[in-house]
Amino acid sequence: MQNPIPLMEAGITKTRSVCGYCGVGCAVDVMTRDNRIVGIQPAMDGPANEGALCVKGQFAYDFVHHPDRLTRPLVRRDDGKLHPTTWDEALQIAADGFLRAAAEHGEASVYGIASGRTPSEADYLMQKWVRAGFGTHNIDNCSRA
Amino acid sequence: MSNPLKDMEKPDVIFCIGTNMTECHPVAATRLKKAVANGATLIVADPRRIRLAEMAHLYLPLRVGSDTALLLAMAHVIARDGLIDQEFVAARTEGIDRLLEHIRDFTPEWAETITGVPAADIETAARLYGRADRGAIYYTLGVTEHICGVDNVQSLCNLVLMTGNIGREGTGINPMRGQNNVQGAGDSGAIPNNYVGFQSVSDPANQAKFTALYGREMSLEKGPTKVTALDRCGEQIRAMLIDGENTLVSDPDRIHGEHALRSLDHLVVMDIFLSETAELAHVVLPAAGWAEVDGHYTNTERRIQRVRKAVEPPGEAMPDWWIITQLAQKMGIPGFDYESPKAVFNELCSASPIYAGIDWDLAESGQYQWPIPYKGHPGTPRLHEDGFINGRGKFMLIGYRDPAEVVSADFPVWLTTGRRLESYHTNTQTGRAEGIDYLLPRETLEVHPADVDAWGLANGGLARLSSRRGSVEVVVEATERSPRGTVFCSFAFNDVPVNILTGSGYDPITQTAELKVCPVRVEALIEEEIGLVA
Numbered sequence: 059m060q061n062p063i064p065l066m067e068a069g070i071t072k073t074r075s076v077c078g079y080c081g082v083g084c085a086v087d088v089m090t091r092d093n094r095i096v097g098i099q100p101a102m103d104g105p106a107n108e109g110a111l112c113v114k115g116q117f118a119y120d121f122v123h124h125p126d127r128l129t130r131p132l133v134r135r136d137d138g139k140l141h142p143t144t145w146d147e148a149l150q151i152a153a154d155g156f157l158r159a160a161a162e163h164g165e166a167s168v169y170g171i172a173s174g175r176t177p178s179e180a181d182y183l184m185q186k187w188v189r190a191g192f193g194t195h196n197i198d199n200c201s202r203a
Numbered sequence: 204m205s206n207p208l209k210d211m212e213k214p215d216v217i218f219c220i221g222t223n224m225t226e227c228h229p230v231a232a233t234r235l236k237k238a239v240a241n242g243a244t245l246i247v248a249d250p251r252r253i254r255l256a257e258m259a260h261l262y263l264p265l266r267v268g269s270d271t272a273l274l275l276a277m278a279h280v281i282a283r284d285g286l287i288d289q290e291f292v293a294a295r296t297e298g299i300d301r302l303l304e305h306i307r308d309f310t311p312e313w314a315e316t317i318t319g320v321p322a323a324d325i326e327t328a329a330r331l332y333g334r335a336d337r338g339a340i341y342y343t344l345g346v347t348e349h350i351c352g353v354d355n356v357q358s359l360c361n362l363v364l365m366t367g368n369i370g371r372e373g374t375g376i377n378p379m380r381g382q383n384n385v386q387g388a389g390d391s392g393a394i395p396n397n398y399v400g401f402q403s404v405s406d407p408a409n410q411a412k413f414t415a416l417y418g419r420e421m422s423l424e425k426g427p428t429k430v431t432a433l434d435r436c437g438e439q440i441r442a443m444l445i446d447g448e449n450t451l452v453s454d455p456d457r458i459h460g461e462h463a464l465r466s467l468d469h470l471v472v473m474d475i476f477l478s479e480t481a482e483l484a485h486v487v488l489p490a491a492g493w494a495e496v497d498g499h500y501t502n503t504e505r506r507i508q509r510v511r512k513a514v515e516p517p518g519e520a521m522p523d524w525w526i527i528t529q530l531a532q533k534m535g536i537p538g539f540d541y542e543s544p545k546a547v548f549n550e551l552c553s554a555s556p557i558y559a560g561i562d563w564d565l566a567e568s569g570q571y572q573w574p575i576p577y578k579g580h581p582g583t584p585r586l587h588e589d590g591f592i593n594g595r596g597k598f599m600l601i602g603y604r605d606p607a608e609v610v611s612a613d614f615p616v617w618l619t620t621g622r623r624l625e626s627y628h629t630n631t632q633t634g635r636a637e638g639i640d641y642l643l644p645r646e647t648l649e650v651h652p653a654d655v656d657a658w659g660l661a662n663g664g665l666a667r668l669s670s671r672r673g674s675v676e677v678v679v680e681a682t683e684r685s686p687r688g689t690v691f692c693s694f695a696f697n698d699v700p701v702n703i704l705t706g707s708g709y710d711p712i713t714q715t716a717e718l719k720v721c722p723v724r725v726e727a728l729i730e731e732e733i734g735l736v737a
């Protein structure tokens with residue numbers, strides 16, 4: 059008799075990753091088809107979880123494909139509202155604002171808050187942006203709240 | 204954590220304090236359950252009768268904010284009853300004599316008057332932990348989110364050092380980190396006092412090292428914490444870049460926080476949703492999220508693990524590392540010409556003494572726990588096996604302090620806040636998952652059934668919860684999880700913005716907010732009033 063499991067998994071790609079919720083660091087296989095997540099499996103060989111996973115890690119992945127996701131840069135125009143724009147313009151307005159603050163109020167007037175949710179690569183670059191950009195240590199992350 | 208997660212199955216006595224592990228770190232809690240099933244003794248200190256308390260052999264229902272008193276009295280009993288590990292104390296610690304003098308008056312009877320825990324139970328807890336071959340301590344934000352958070356942790360360290368429960372399998376002092384990569388954020392230098400790898404910014408040698416690496420003069424003065432920076436918004440602080448944090452909902456004293464962010468000349472937010480914080484920004488940059496980027500998280504046991512891209516981010520959303528790189532280049536900051544997260548991670552490792560032994564390719568296996576001081580080093584699953592990094596373990600002399608605000612005639616009830624199993628933090632993600640919405644559709648205020656009656660509330664009815672800073676409305680849930688006189692609410696739901704109430708005080712060293720203690724008034728809302736509000 060044919061094993062039904064390969065049929066269920068037809069066309070599904072598994073990508074080994076780590077759950078994005080709490081700090082336990084459960085290894086998971088993200089199951090995808092046609093650029094969409096269709097399931098999460100706990101990794102039996104995950105060093106932190108050894109095959110276990112909680113209700114959030116197992117099921118709370120709908121947010122990834124949620125229609126509320128931000129898909130374009132937004133800038134606040136003269137009408138006081140946020141409007142979609144290009145990456146180039148959004149980054150330029152962002153950059154100009156920081157340079158203006160530093161020029162008018164000193165380099166210590168710029169502050170960065172890094173995330174406890176992003177990969178370390180983003181945290182490292184956030185702190186480097188503050189330190190290499192302004193020479194200060196005006197950087198923190200969400201660990202105090 | 205001083206010890207690896209797998210050690211959680213090995214203690215013979217487990218002391219959990221201020222950790223709602225079955226809800227906040229469920230998979231780690233399964234290991235404790237295994238240990239208990241295998242015969243370990245579980246002691247739980249928590250104001251709420253949480254699931255862990257139900258499992259405990261000894262439950263210490265202490266008043267919110269009284270942890271220091273409990274721990275002082277446990278130290279007193281360990282000393283009084285001759286349970287000090289003299290060999291360990293002589294070989295690896297200093298200051299025991301001063302500590303013994305200091306704790307002489309902190310009897311269990313004294314602690315009972317502060318904590319509400321019977322003196323006999325405090326004695327039992329101290330004897331169980333003090334006699335353990337392998338005693339392990341686990342704690343979370345219930346210990347740290349106080350004005351005396353550092354005092355609490357140092358009081359726990361005193362117990363560890365007195366009994367030698369460190370540096371061996373199944374022992375240790377083990378904080379459970381709340382976010383997937385909050386450990387990695389600190390490791391990576393996203394803190395105002397340390398460069399990457401906890402290298403102090405006040406050390407001139409580190410200043411020279413990073414001045415060379417980053418191509419500009421580095422300050423020797425540590426930066427303000429986020430709490431201080433928010434206080435200074437619109438004055439010294441004029442522009443802010445926030446990556447993936449819903450500061451407005453997660454932080455204490457929300458009205459103050461909103462005013463702070465609104466007073467900035469320039470606020471740029473990177474996020475995956477238009478969070479309440481992003482709505483205040485001048486520029487919002489759409490980020491790729493979980494399952495959409497390659498990189499690394501460091502977990503609560505210091506394990507560095509690869510995360511991988513499984514799907515494309517939506518629309519024009521881009522990885523955070525790319526966004527910061529582009530922003531830096533637009534500003535003319537040198538050193539941001541990275542082409543991949545691999546290049547970023549390799550620079551991070553080479554600049555960090557605790558990651559020096561790995562790089563992107565070596566980290567692939569997920570086998571490394573820092574410190575990994577050089578290539579070929581196997582990593583360090585268990586800290587302090589052969590000694591403490593700074594020499595001898597120092598006993599600290601800690602006194603008890605009341606919370607920043609205590610209950611009074613106007614605010615007679617203790618509110619404590621936290622998380623729930625099914626929701627995560629401010630619910631930007633779990634609030635957008637259908638199954639979770641089914642399991643946990645709304646926030647409730649947990650009130651002891653006798654208090655529901657005594658205060659004229661109704662189970663399922665609406666109540667107004669007020670502190671010195673504001674008020675929120677919330678549905679009442681009668682439950683014996685809450686002790687008499689203490690109520691609980693999570694901060695996951697934006698329609699019950701409980702952090703309008705919090706923010707009574709901050710730890711003077713870490714500036715961590717006292718989110719676990721807030722005196723409040725609870726009043727029933729009658730239907731006519733609800734009509735007016737609506």
